[in-house]
Amino acid sequence: MTMHMNDWIDVGGVDDVPVRGSRIVRAPEGDIAIFKAADGAVFALRDKCPHKGGPLSQGIVHGRSVTCPLHNWIIDLETGEATGADHGCSNVFALKVQDGRILMDARRLAAAFA
């Protein structure tokens, strides 16, 4: 990738993501889940539970965590780490919010999928 090396990619509006819910960014190498916590904070994780690959985007969001819909692993939205007795991690993607838009770092996105 060259032309977008340092770009931030606009993936959508903060308002497009339901509170305590999520939306998916469909990328060629796999889905990325965008979560919005009750306080409006936004996070991006690879949409794959470290346990058995469950789509985290379909889980219940509570506090700063999401519970995987397949086997109830609880994943920390900030670190991607499983909490409690479970161990594993899902990639976290850098993002920033500007003027109500969610921007993702194109370079890190590419690196994560490389």
Next chain:
Amino acid sequence: MTEKLVVIGNGMAAGRVLDNVFETAPDRYAVTVFGAEPRVNYNRILLSPVLSGEKAFEDIVTHDDAWYASNAVDLRKGVNVVAIDRATKTVTDSTGVVTSYDKLLVATGSNPFIIPIPGVNLPGVVTYRDLDDVNAMLAAAEKGGHAVVIGGGLLGLEAAAGLAMRGMKVSVVHLMPTLMERQLDAAAGYLLQGAMEARNVDVITKANTKAIFEQNGRAAGVLLDDGRTLPADLVVMAVGIRPNSTLGKAAGLTVNRGIVVDDEMRTSDADVFAVGECVEHRGQCYGLVAPLFEMAKVIAARLTNDPAPRYEGSFLSTKLKVTGVDLFSAGDFADAPDRDEIVLRDAARGVYKRLVLKDNMLIGAVMYGDTADGSYFFELVKSGEDVSDIRDTLIFGRSFAGGASADPNAAVAGLPASAEICGCNGVCKGTIIDAIGAKGLTDLNGVRAHTKASASCGSCTGLVEQILAMTLGDGFQKAKVEPMCTCTDLGHDDVRRLIVAKELKSIPQVMQELEWKTSCGCAKCRPALNYYLLCDWPEEYTDDSQSRFINERVHANIQKDGTYSVVPRMWGGMTSPSELRAIADVADKFAIPAVKVTGGQRIDLLGVKKEDLPAVWADLNNAGMVSGHAYAKGLRTVKTCVGTDWCRFGTQDSTGLGIKIEKFMWGSWAPAKVKMAVSGCPRNCAEATCKDVGVICVESGYEISFAGAAGLHVRQTEFLCKVETEDECMETIAALTQLYREQGRYLERMYKWSVRVGIESIRAAVVDDAAKRRVLYARFVLSQKIAQIDPWAERVAGKEAYEFAPIRQLDLAEAAE
């Protein structure tokens, strides 16, 4: 020689800069101030008391004409600057006059954000920014009528409260689920909503304004996205502000959202400073007064050659200026795993306090109802001092000097004597207390024997024990109740009883009144609370889809690969060639990889992609099929045999009865899944005796049994009763289901519920007591009126469309090398 300082803007920021400059160097500058408003400087944050009538304009003036005169400030009232020429160091104003400067201060403030909808320019639509806006509102309020305030933030709520005090009928329309969501968490937002409603302000959340409509050339009302209309003689637009950076931009200064300034408050031109709401500092724009005063201090220092002070951003705190509403928030109060929270809830006094700690430092605070310690906590946030030594008592505030620990019986202690504790036998709190005193009771069995409370289903046992504990004090040792989850000490039954007794009607309300220990619950309690509220307040409660497990949220069953399965309803297991053709066509059209016949006499389409679901449902809907609720904690199937229609042994129309039951009961939510069956004779081909409810037809009527299971546990049904007619059969089954809906713990199957509360107590309510049966039946019928909407058709029509489409599709060039 005196230098020339020109100030564009005559608001609070500009005023504070001048105050500071004159304090250190009174004679250094010849100052010219351009003010867009035709008046002297006033305290804008006190406009709300002016609106409500608690203050007059004269009370809020900060710099009067005498001040401008004594400091030799040339104030150009009502004159706008239209251009800055940085090459010649001059500004041109709206009267065409050119004024030169040595130093320029841009303090143009902000503009209200106007949402781009039809009708925003009509007379009768105002913003809330300056005294002219207040005067416009006061003029409207004099005529009375309806006001709609768009925006449930700080400004919107102050406007709403003020207009209500002026006698208008006010509604606040807010896009988000809770008020002031940027400054408050959901729990405090809920308390605030109650306080606004107590001030006769209607609060409508999750409401998107679509248009303002007119009548006789004036605004006459507001149309919401969902089709609701609200009458309005006055519409106040208070959805937010935008930095007013137009002038700076035109002058070639660096501008993002606001005019960009460095830590010295200089713009990209070293002789041009900017201050207040028009600036952007380290990516932040501010809309509150505290940062602007801190900025003013730095600019004044720079203008008077003091190089030391620098502006490094502000910690924010918020207070709402509505009389009688005490609310405070400061710092960062979001949840995160590396943070701890300390929550204090006092339901009786309507107090909520939440402190957020990180690395032994206080980083945020939200307070409602009692904000006396707001400034204390704010100081701790700003200072970043280690609070580990005072942590145990921190939440009690500065003046804490040792006190009693929290009262574990608070929830019950707060109930009036007339509150019903035992729903089965209609026993009130007062009756139980009286009996404990009069009969000298000391334990649960005594209360059961003398009052019947807790003697039937037992779901109120926890509450009765709390009453014993608070009446007898240390003399009573109660059995331990398994809490619902780590968010609360209350068990499921206590929560259910209190939802009814205290008339709790939303999840934030339950969490506040029952003193939840987390701010937004967890994946265990939220789905349970959502069900309990839906069951207990069918007409009032709005389902919270984000508190449902994925299958119920998207009305299909998630599979291990993230695809979904779709099961249309086949009433009583009957289908037709046209339905089968439609199912086959759908399977072909959407390349659905697996089609399977289920154990519940219907067809499962497995491997459907999530984004295909609405289109799949549309095709099934078109063929007359609706959701089979194969994903629901609710009625799944009613399995039947062919009965008297075809079978030589059939005694009754079992297929017809099964269809009738399914058509009557579909869509009802329950604590767990409910499967039923009707067999046409005791040979029982529909396997009715291992279902949650089973009917066996006999020559003389219908034998109803219940509480069977054929899953993890296998259990034969228990005989409930025998009835003679289909109508009696329907009434009994509906009453039984309703009793289970009201008493069952979330995820507790019917057979487990029946063991817990006892078959006899169920039979007593549903069979022996005809009046009770009819009441339960009526409640079920009422609930069905609201529940029987095909969720697939709703989503085909566009409901929650965001669930089914990616927010963004990235192509290769964007996402990969």
